[in-house]
Amino acid sequence: MAGGAADKPVLVRFDGVVKRFGVVTAVDRVTLDIAQGEFFALLGPSGCGKTTLLRMLAGFETPSEGEILISGHEISAVPPHKRPVNMMFQSYALFPHLTVEGNIGFGLRQEKVGRAEIAVRVEDMLALVRLKGYGKRRIDQLSGGQRQRVALARALIKKPRVLLLDEPLAALDKKLRAETQFELMELQRKLGTTFVIVTHDQEEAMIVADRIAVMDQGRLAQVGKPSEIYERPNSRWIADFIGEVSLIEGTVSQTDTIATALGPLLIEESAAKAGDKVCLALRPEKIRLSEQRPAGLEINALAGTVHEIGYRGDISLYKVRLADRSLMKVALANIGGPPPFAVNDVVWLSWAPTAGVVLTR
Amino acid sequence: MRRGPSLFNVTAVALGLAFLYLPIAVLVIYSFNASRLVTIWGGWSLHWYRALMQDTAMVQAAWQSLRIAALSATAATVLGTLSAVALTRYGAFRGRLLFSGMVYAPLVMPEVITGLSLLLLFVALGIDRGFWTVAAAHTTLTMCFVTVIVHSRLVGFDRGLEEAAMDLGCPPLRTFLTITLPLIAPAIAAGWMLAFALSLDDLVIASFTTGPGATTLPIRIYSEVRLGVKPEVNAICTIMIAIVAFGTIVSSLLAKRGAVRREREAALGAAV
Incomplete structure (x- = not known):
């Protein structure tokens, strides 16, 4: 299967799912398996259909075509309140007229669980999300981070087969978001529940998820482990969407060489045939910078001038202008000492043949 | 530069408020007049309130009006809330524009026309006019107000x-x-209050749609006044003003509480 859902049994299956809103196709023939116990991310720019896909799983939208199966059962006809999934909303959607306890226990009250048991399980949940003692508070007395945890507890208390998270951390500030990402991962490992998260933040998706489905204009662009998607993007669009990249256009001349405007470049042997128009994608951290031409390297070494330096703290991102006026991005770790290069310095770029990825699409 | 309101501003506000409330103030004060003559002040007294209690026709009319107002406000609130839900929740259903237009039409329709058309309808259907026809007429009049209030809440x-x-x-x-x-309850309550107040003071539609034995308070007062103003009328009007003012204040407080809650929700939304 595409991306390889490990060896665990399939829990959720999208089979040729299409969703149209009038003339707009929000989700276009998505076929996707999500395994039991997986932390799965749906990633894409806004309007790519990822939220629609999630809402179809929750039951708020009905597929125009195709099937959605949970544990092998078709669920398109099952209304939201009867599905074994729970969702954490981007707005949190906490009930403002209920207390924290009232919110968290809401799902159990719908199932006519006894008061005593609800109280116990709500306490457990409060402990799980580190909100002990907050049960009697009103929602408007909580901070953003606390609300986020109440929403999480409310969605988890019914022990759903799948927990759906719609941009769960989008409203938190950067620092809190980073902490919460690790908390989510820990929680997911502890509970063993299948998590499906929707996010537009590729860094977040790569950190939390076991596997990522990148969506573009309603279609699945690539499905795989975060490292596969980063290291082996299957198209220019993916390479460009995930992380920083420099793209060099060229034509395959031999199985391990492409001809470009910058001269021949050595590549890893690829499936592309001689004469194919391809594109070489290079991640900035895989390129070396030096003052002199690196000894012994005939190709994959290019001269350029430093055009711009973007200081980011942990790394500095250099934009280097090459002979054909194109810009290449190079990342250097800031390991201390004065900056090695300044704007307008002449530098040499070099990289191993295995560093680049040849893209045919 | 001077701070605070200028003399012109103060005068304008005072004149404006006097224009609105002086007649009402005069009416309220004269309802406590001891004199038999409406225009001559004879000292403070609750005499006319006692006299009013003896006036069974007037008390019955008031009772009739309160019952009609309560019934029609309740019916209008249920129907108005449902139509507000339909307008906000069912998207662009077929005939939505026509439906909203028809719901809101009584808002701008002259009461004389509404009253006359209802009268013609009741006559054509051979329905005996009385309590129920007035209640039904008031429901059609006030439903749109409830819809407006509840709709604005549901939109947000x-x-x-x-x-x-x-x-x-x-x-x-x-x-x-x-x-x-529970979350739109303040808007619904405000709608009910407004419908109640509107029904209570309606004269035009009620006089078209009422029948023997179902005289409402405004009709009663109007017919008394034509025979000469009796001081009891001042007393009943003061009571009416008190009821309507109470209803209006409560409904605006409820609406305000709803607005505060919405603000809180919005702040909640902004914070997340």
Whole structure:
């Protein structure tokens, strides 16, 4: 299967799912398996259909075509309140007229669980999300981070087969978001529940998820482990969407060489045939910078001038202008000492043949 | 530069308020007049309130009006809330524009026309006019006001709350009753109050649609006044003003509380 859902049994299956809103196709023939116990991310720019896909799983939208199966059962006809999934909303959607306890226990009250048991399980949940003692508070007395945890507890208390998270951390500030990402991962490992998260933040998706489905204009662009998607993007669009990249256009001349405007470049042997128009994608951290031409390297070494330096703290991102006026991005770790290069310095770029990825699409 | 309101501003406000409330103040003060003559002050007294209690026709009319107002306000609130829900929740259904136009039409329709057309309808259908016809007429008059108020609340309502409830296993009808209704309750209560007040002081439509034995208070007062103003009329009017003022103040307080809550929700939304 595409991306390889490990060896665990399939829990959720999208089979040729299409969703149209009038003339707009929000989700276009998505076929996707999500395994039991997986932390799965749906990633894409806004309007790519990822939220629609999630809402179809929750039951708020009905597929125009195709099937959605949970544990092998078709669920398109099952209304939201009867599905074994729970969702954490981007707005949190906490009930403002209920207390924290009232919110968290809401799902159990719908199932006519006894008061005593609800109280116990709500306490457990409060402990799980580190909100002990907050049960009697009103929602408007909580901070953003606390609300986020109440929403999480409310969605988890019914022990759903799948927990759906719609941009769960989008409203938190950067620092809190980073902490919460690790908390989510820990929680997911502890509970063993299948998590499906929707996010537009590729860094977040790569950190939390076991596997990522990148969506573009309603279609699945690539499905795989975060490292596969980063290291082996299957198209220019993916390479460009995930992380920083420099793209060099060229034509395959031999199985391990492409001809470009910058001269021949050595590549890893690829499936592309001689004469194919391809594109070489290079991640900035895989390129070396030096003052002199690196000894012994005939190709994959290019001269350029430093055009711009973007200081980011942990790394500095250099934009280097090459002979054909194109810009290449190079990342250097800031390991201390004065900056090695300044704007307008002449530098040499070099990289191993295995560093680049040849893209045919 | 001077701070605070200028002399012109103060005068303008005072004149404006006097224009609006001086007649009412005069009426209220004269309802406590001891003199038999309406225009001559004879000292403070509750005499005319006692006299009013003896005036069974007037008390009955007041009772009639309160019952009609309560019934029609309740009916209008139920129907108005339902139509507001239909307008906000069912998207662009076929005939939505026509429906909203028809719901809001009584808002701008001259009362004389509404009253006359209802009269013609009741006559054509051979319905005996009385309590029920006035109540029905007032329901049609006030329903649109309830719709306006509830609709404006529903437009700002986060649908995510309903989805969250359903997601947690709450069936749609129960979701409406346990989540939506409590949150829009201030708007509904405000709508009821407004409908009640509108029904209570309506003269035009009531006089078209009423029949023997169903004289409402405004009709009663109007017919008394034509025979000469009796001081009891001042007393009953003062009581009416008190009731309507109470209703209006409560409804605006409820609406304000709703607005504060919405602000809080919005702040909640902004914070997340």
